[in-house]
Amino acid sequence: MSNWISKTWNSLLECVACWLWSVNRLLDQGRQQLKLLADIEVTTKAVERTAEAIGEDIAAREQQEIQRAVQLDLPIVVGEPVPILYVLMDGTGIPVTKRRRKDGRSA
Numbered sequence: 756m757s758n759w760i761s762k763t764w765n766s767l768l769e770c771v772a773c774w775l776w777s778v779n780r781l782l783d784q785g786r787q788q789l790k791l792l793a794d795i796e797v798t799t800k801a802v803e804r805t806a807e808a809i810g811e812d813i814a815a816r817e818q819q820e821i822q823r824a825v826q827l828d829l830p831i832v833v834g835e836p837v838p839i840l841y842v843l844m845d846g847t848g849i850p851v852t853k854r855r856r857k858d859g860r861s862a
Contacts (some may be wrong), residue, residue, distance in 0.1 A: 782806070 785802045832845045 779799065782799045782802045785806070786797055786799050789797055789802070
């Protein structure tokens with residue numbers, strides 16, 4: 756059992772190391788692109804901090820959208836609740852025509 760845990764732990768560490776390497780590589784590519792395209796010299800750490808700040812801003816905006824969706828102004832229910840609600844699905848968007856069917860039945 757301990758051998759299995761050791762292998763699993765080593766595999767996990769390898770995955771984390773690969774992820775960290777790829778993230779650092781992407782951040783360094785961002786730094787290089789800023790130098791090439793805008794002639795701005797920044798450190799990889801500055802690119803990382805900026806990316807994190809942008810990510811936090813995106814997450815905050817997404818949370819605002821979620822809250823706005825959750826707090827929709829729904830109409831006031833007037834009348835008795837419906838005991839059974841039937842839902843019809845018509846298959847709109849699925850191209851089934853007589854020519855496309857193999858068995859020859861009409862759509």
